[in-house]
Each structure stands twice: as C-alpha cells, then as structure tokens.
Amino acid sequence: MTPAGKNLMNIIILGFGFMFIFTAFQTCGNIEQTVIKNFNNTEFHGSGYTSMAIIYGVFSASNLMAPSVVAVVGPQLSMFGSGLLYSGYIAVFIRPLTWSFYTASVVVGIAAAVLWTAQGNLLAINSTDSTIGRNSGIFWALLQFSLLFGNLYIYLAWHGKTTISDKDRQTVFISLTVISLVGTFLFFLIQRLDTEATTREGGSSDTCEPLLPADPTEGSLTLSITKEMLLLSTSIAYTGLELTFYSGVYGTCIGAMTRFGDDAKGLIGLSGICIGLGEILGGGLFGMLNKCYSCGRNLVVLLGLLTHYLAFFLIFLNIANDAPIASQDGTHLEAYITPSVTVALLCSFLLGLGDSCFNTQLLSIVGYVFRENSAPAFAIFKFIQSISAAVAFFYSNYLVLHWQLLIMALVGFLGTITFFVAELVVAATRRDSDYSSI
Template sequence: MGDRKVINVYLLGIGFMLIFTAFTTCGNIEQTVIRSLTNSSFSGSGYNSLAIIYGVFSASNLIAPSVVAVVGPKMSMVFSGVVYSGYVVSFSKPMTWSFYITSIFIGFAAAVLWTAQGNFLILNSDCTTINRNTGIFWALLQSSMLFGNLYVYLQWRDITLISDHDRSTLFIVLFVISLVGTVILLALKNIKHLHHHSEINDPLLLDSRLFKEKAMSTLDQITSEFRSMLRLFCTKNMLLLSMPIAYSGLVLTFYSGVYGTCIGATRQFGTMAKGLIGLSGIFIGIGEILGGGVFGLLCINNQFRRTSAILLGVIVHFLAFYLIFLIIPGDAPKGGATSGHYEPYLSPSPSAALVSSFLLGLGDSCFNTQLYSILGILYPQQSGPAFAIFKFVQSISAAVAFGYSNYLVLSSQLLILTTFCFIGTLSFFIVEKIEDNASGLQDF
C-alpha cells in the first residue's frame, strides 16, 4: 500500500505538471498576446478573464467538497482537466464571447480540481509523509513553469509583435500537453472506497425505491460536506490561516499575470521584452522547484520547522518587491499606458528582473508548502473541506488582485503585497504556536 501511495503522489504531480504547463504559460502571456491580436472585433482583457476565473473559483469552492465527495477525487480531477484543456485551446482562435464563457467554466473546474487534489494528497499521506509528499507534488507541479515558458523565450525573444500563426501554434501545442496530463490522472488508484464504482453496474439500482434511497444519501452527503466546511471556516485556527492564504492569492496574481505583463511593457528592455516574459516564468519555476525540494524532500522527518520556512519566504519576497519597485516603471502593469510619466528608479536590467522572478518563486513555495503541510496536520479527517476553504480564500484574494491590477500602479500593488505578507506571517506564527502548545512542544 505504501508503494502505491508514493506512485500516486508522483502520478498526481506529473499530471498537474502537464496541465499547468499549459495553463500557467497561458496565464503568463495572455495579456501580452491579447494586445498583439490583429482581430479588431476582439475586446477581451486578460486581467478581466483571470478576475472572472478566480471570482467563480472562489464561489465554486462552497460546493466543490460536495462534488468531490459524490464523484470521487480521481474523476473530479479528470473532468476538471478536460475543462482546462478547453480553455487553453480557445486562445488558438480567440473570440470575446468564448473567452469569457470558458473563463467561467474553468473557474468552477479549478475549485473542483484543487479540492480533489488536496483530498487525494491527504488520503495518500500521514503525519510522517505529509512533508515529503507535499514537496514531491509541489516540485513536480512547479516544473510546469519551465517548459512552456522556455518555448516562449526561444520563439519570441526577438519579436515585438506576436503573429496569429505563432499564437495558434503555441496554444495548440499547450492544448495537447494539457490533454496528456489529464490522461495521466486516469492512472491514479483510489486508496479508499475501492468498491465505489462497482455499484454502478448493480442491476438492483434500477429498482426505483433503491434509486431514491441512493439519491437521498447523495443529497445528505452534499449537505453534510457543506455544513462541515462552514463549521471549519469559523474555527480560530482557520480564520487565522485565512490571512497567509489570502496573501498566497495576492502573490499568485502578481507572479502569474502581472509581473510578466510588467516585463513585456518595460520599453527599456527593447526587443528582448517579449522573450523575457518566458525567461521570467522559467526563473519563477526554478525558485518554486527549489523551495519544494528543500522544504519537502529534505524534511522527511519534520526536522525543519514550518516557521523557519515561512520566515525565509518573507525575507526573499521583501527583497523581490523592493528590487521590482526599483527597476520596473510604475505604469508597467497597465502596459505602459502612461509611458514616460513613471520612470524606474534604477536602469532596468534583465538580470535583476530574472533575480526578482527567482525570488518570487522561492518565496511562494515557502508559503504554499507550509500551508499544505499545516492543513494536512491540523485537518487529516477533514481534508476536503479544509482545502476547499484554502482555495476559496486564495481565489477570492486573487480575483480582487486581478481586478485592481487594471487600475493600480506598480508601487500601490507592491504596498498591498508587503502589508499582507507581514500580517499573514504573524497569523501563521500564532497558529503554529497554538499547535505547538497543543502538542506539548517547546518554543523554537
């Protein structure tokens, strides 16, 4: 059983790596791609699309645990992967109506996908393997930042305008990659409730009385999961953890959608700007993978404290924010719309921009791996509701951030990130202190 669980974790990570190779690359470049469209009838905004995705995502987390409880984590992830593939391929021939409709669909699919993923990861872990499994999954997932962005860098590094052919080729390739990741998720083996699907072919289910009883049982399960999530959300620990979770959503918005746009709009980078978007994504991915390895794979026996990892995340993020503040023009999030009014304090340097990318990824992995770890330790029997709350809070903050990214200059966005980083860190430390006291551990 132990070997089966490890294989499940690796398959889960590889499947997500491929799906998010497509989706993360898409999110990183979509605003830049949209600005290069020659189709004058298209009036969509990448920021607005991402705001819709995360808005629907947040609302859908209220029912996602119920969906996962009824359908099962494996098939929930498979169905969601198909929707992700549909969103990616819609960019091969963008139309405003399909652009926003698929944004709504993928918002719902994302809630189901991540709730199922958290549930499945906890089912395949215990208190001695949660750090290891989180690290394995996180390192594989964040490898998705490398491949698509490497293609973007190699193909777009010397161009100033993205042609229709270049765009279509990229998104069709990403579509195929996403589908392959979804197929890999089909290879996952359920650890519990192996008899679940055998009931489907039972001829007794054709009896109307038994069918009604089955329907009522499903309804009770949905209601129970929803109530469980609401009760869990109102607990002291979860309310405190909502602050670092909200911060993770804000920084997700920044590195996945805003920062790439900022680099592409910094005119001092010249013809390198578009290619640097892809290279920036690669360096973010390297930081994410390194963090996942250090705080997961090397912490097999929980010898490294979560608070130490969070503290490192705070330091590297503060360094990244300050460096970005110095080298990127203030109007860059809006595509340099007021070019000339916001000059950077230091001459923009590609190497400094890539160092900032690496620091963003490393700091993000510090926060996310430790949030996964503490949720797995605190709520091993309520993993579905716990991870639904995690994604609910994270997606709300991400939706808000994508909304204000259309309007706020860079310095204002960095101030918001810095403030939430500080508050979220304090809240995490309080929860860790409560957990230490409950476990009879000494101060670190």
C-alpha cells in the same frame, strides 16, 4: 507494491498530471495579456486581467460546492473532468472571441475549485502524519516544473519578436492545449488504495483518510470558523495576492519595458523559467523541513517573507511604475535605476522561491491539522486564496506597480505573524493530545 510505495507513486502521478496541465495553464496566464494586446481583431474586447479575475472569483464561490462534487464523483474523475475544462479554456485562444473567452473563464473557475479540492483530498488520502510534509514538497516541486517547460517554449518561440502574429498565437495555444490533455489523462493511472492491506502492513494507522462530512458544504462552513483556519486565512490570502503578481502581472511588466530592447516579449518566458526554478528549489528543499513541526514551518515562512521583501524592493527600483497598465507600445519610463534584465530575472527567481516557502508550509499544516476533513479544508484554502487572487487581478487593471507592491508587503507581514500564532495553537493542541493519551 507495498501500500507505502503505492501511496508515493500516486503522489508522483498526481504531481506529473498537474505539471502537464499547469505547464499549459500557467503559461497561458503568463502571456495572455500580452497576446491580447497584440491580437489584430477590432471585434475582440477582452482583458487578460479581467478574465483571471473572473476565473478566481468563480473559483472562490465554487469552493463551497466542490467538496460535494468530489464526494459524489470521486477525486479521480473530478480531476479528469476538470482537466478537460482547463484544456477548453486554453483552446479558446486559438481563435478568441469575446463571448467564448469570458464564458470559458467562468467554466474554468468552477473546474479549478473541483480540481484543487480533489487534489487536496488525494494528497491527504495518500499521506500519513509523518509523510504529509514530504508528499507536499514532492507534489509542489513537480507542479512547479510546469513553469520551466512552458516558458522555455515561449522564450524560444518569441525570441526577438516585437509583436505576436496570429500564426505565432495559434501555434503556441494548439501546443498548450495538447499538453493540457496529456496531463488530464494521466489521472487515470492513479491507483485506488486497499485500506485493509495498508492496515495489515502496519505503520499507517495515521493515514489521512478520505473522510467527508455527510454534508460537505456544511463541513466547509464549520471548518472555516475554527481557530486554526481563521488564523491561517491571512497567510492563505497573501498567497493569492502574490500568485496574481508572479503569474500575470510581473510578466506583463517585463514585456512592457521597452528599455529591455526588442527581446522584452521573449523575456516573459525567461522570467517564468526563473520563477519555476525558485518554486522547484523551494518545493524540493523546504517541503522536507517541517518534520520538526512548528520550528521548521515557521523558519521557512519567515524566509519566504524576507525573500519576497527583497524581490519587492528590487522590482520597485528596476521596473517602471506604469508597466502593469502600459499600452500595446509599452512604457518608455525608467524606475530608480537603469533597467537591468539580470535584476528582473533575479526577482523572478525570488518570487518563485518565496511563494514555494509559503505554499509548502500551508499545504503541510492544513493537511496535518484537518487530516480527517481534508476535502472541505482544502476547499476553504482555495476559497480564500482564489478570492484574494480575484481581487488582485481586478485591481491590476487600474493600480500602478508601487501600490501593488505595497499591498503585498503589508498583507505578507500580517500573514506571517498569524501563521506563527497558528503554529503555536497547533503545537499546544498536539501537546495536549499527547498528554491525554498517556
């Protein structure tokens, strides 16, 4: 197999590994608050929102040391070990205890930092300046298939159920644990690159090398204050806020809407499927459009913002304001229109489509600008994204729907503007580089 073919195969294997792990983990995140509300054990006092806030808070702090782990252990073993810890978190729900639930939340936060830093490093290693956009799109599309399979299973398993029994919970989480382990072991299929052979075949001198500074933590701090990363930070923070919303809050809102009838719990799975369809469409299509650099990326990010604004407006009209914090019995309130399942699922699709617009372009520009320091750069990316997600999961325990939508709308607007400015800086730097090489 040629080096280019090996690179592409590694990206595909990477995508499938993440697809299996996050089929389990994202499905877990989507349903855990609903599952906890239906858990018949007076000794358990956990909160799904609080758990996710802990995960993303620890995730953000752990990104400071994650490049060092990846540098010492290597990206392949780093992802394998992290995948095992993800599986452990999911397995906790088979028989949840408060102490094990929150302990696992801390552990998986550390694992997430290592996993995503290693992923960004491997993506950069197996890409060139000309293929980083394509590879980002392929990886993102494969990753988002996770939203289809897990949530389809939830819909079929919970269709018509008004409460989730202990047997229902155990069956689901045993299955999700096995799925996560399958994805973890797939990482062993990733092949090491023969850089000498790659060079002999030519055309790969722009390969994004797996370079790490002597002190990766220092490298992360240095990159974090570069002009490009400071400009991109607001866009990255926005992806953390809306990640919280579509992966945990919106599904809970749909499940709490008693006006959707006895099928409200099953609709959580359908909502996740629609989010996944939007993510896959966006990853497959928009990941290819950044070949024209600033023009392509700017247009896709603008489309993502407009798509999210439409989704936010329809959710504002369709979902009751108290749905995110409703009790086990749900909410009997209406918003401004008669609650519509069709509108709710359309909003799920739009949330996924808009998310893919932002993430594919951010992955592309970070991989392009910081290709020689990919692990520290992606560690910063995940640090910013995860700390904003932690904040959002924390306030989701207390804020009603309208305030959450307003926060996302404001940060999304600022993030889009700063992304445009970052693209101008990158384009200007590239022109200067081309000019100086003449």
